[in-house]
Amino acid sequence: HLRRAGRLLGVPVGGRVRGWKEFAWAFAHVAVGFPLGLAALICLGNILVAAVALSLWWAFPVEARPTLFSVFDVRVDDWATALVGGVVQIAVLGAVAWWVLPVLARVHARMCLAVLAQSDSERRLTERVDVLTKSRVGVVDAHGAELQRIERDLHDGTQARLVSIAMQLGIARESLADDPETVATLIEQAHETAEEAMAELRTVLQTIYPPILADRGLGGALTALAAKSSVPVHIELAGVGALPAAAEAVAYYVVAEALTNVTKHAGATRASLRVERAGDVLSVEVADDGRGGADEGRGTGITGIRRRVAALDGTVRLDSPPGGPTTLAVRMPCAQ
The missing domain is CATH 1.20.5 (Single alpha-helices involved in coiled-coils or other helix-helix interfaces)
Known part of the structure; x- marks a missing residue:
């Protein structure tokens, strides 16, 4: 029902319905779906009755001949009544079926979405679970x-x-x-x-696991990486402090891969590295003044960076327009 309602209204839906929504849907479906379905059945049934009365009224016994316009109970006893009444009933109910029934269907579909569709928080949770599943x-x-x-x-x-x-x-x-x-x-x-x-x-x-992380911590390890780079690197470390081993290793890998890209691909004359911790979030930003136009599909290691950062539920943003500059920004949780 949820998928059909989404297709009818042109609204994307997803996720599996669980818990109280299943019971709410059962009651709402009976309360709304039954009268709407009954109205559609009466409309279509009377169109069929009119079609039978129009052509076959004479075949019924006199006491059992069909009637048109249920409210007025017009009995079909001659061809004039059959032709005029049958055509009018088919035309009126056909118009109702053409214009009104789709409206009723959309009303039912909106009810389905109102009861069964995920809330914003449930949708965000589902999307997060999908992202984490893919990253894992x-x-x-x-x-x-x-x-x-x-x-x-x-x-x-x-x-x-x-x-x-x-x-x-x-x-x-x-x-x-x-x-x-x-x-x-x-x-x-x-x-x-x-x-x-x-x-x-x-x-x-x-x-x-780079031994230098255990010996000198993330700050010392990143300083050593910058010192080994053939491109001059300006370093800013803001309140990094003690970090979980997993976050340290990922941050070290990100910087090492980024500086390697700066050296091999960017054609840069200088680069900058900023690492900052704000609460339980670690931010790593590597920028250079190179030619830009970084392409993840050419084996620049960005895919590996995204995979490692996603494993910690972090995000990666790459800004590298043709002509430069290039900025790689990573944010990841670092709670102890």
């Missing part, structure tokens, strides 16, 4: 892709170097008595390979 699905997909990337990095990088170390040390053990100089070279190579493996392992671990 995106986070699960992103988590799976991240695990695959970590496994690939460990397999192709760190594991391969550890295998190389094991082989070099095995050869050194076999050559220890016969060729000491070769052994020394192999041990030196194994030491270098071990250092490379540790560096790669640190890089992989930083993508999981």
Whole structure:
């Protein structure tokens, strides 16, 4: 009923009806729907009676012949009454069916919407649930892709170097008595390979949760990111304080990805970073004076930023007109 009423009135409806509205709809449907339906049935039924009386009145017994205009009870006993009365009744009731019944249908549809449609608060709640559901699905997909990337990095990088170390040390053990100089070279190579493996392992671990966040907090981590950027970055930190680990990690990722985009794609000469906490909301804004025209579909990492921020029920706004400047603004809850 709700969907049909929405289609009739051209009003979008959604959500499932629950609770007291189901009982309210049952009573309202009986109180309003029954008389409206009865009126439509009487109108259409009398059109059918007039059509039968117009053509077949003679086939009925004299005492059972049809009557027209129920209020006046006009009995059809001859062709003149049948033709005139039948045509008039069909015309009048046809006009009523054409103009009045649609009005009654819309009245019934409005009653349906008034009883069954979601309130503004229910609609906002439904929309929020839909958004959170989609964001959670995106986070699960992103988590799976991240695990695959970590496994690939460990397999192709760190594991391969550890295998190389094991082989070099095995050869050194076999050559220890016969060729000491070769052994020394192999041990030196194994030491270098071990250092490379540790560096790669640190890089992989930083993508999981940057250790600098635990050591220096979000402010220190963002300062380090800005210092590493090839584009000068002006930093403003306003009352950030202690944050949940999830909010810190997302904010760090957002800034790291944004500064990477500034360096690789923007052609900027300077950038600015502002991080501010207002109550339980953390705001992160990264701006640059580059060429603008940022396109999320070209692999600039904005999609990943949106996915991570949406997982915390946050919002992302990207303003990047052609010719610049570009501003990336993120707001996310950060209650402890």
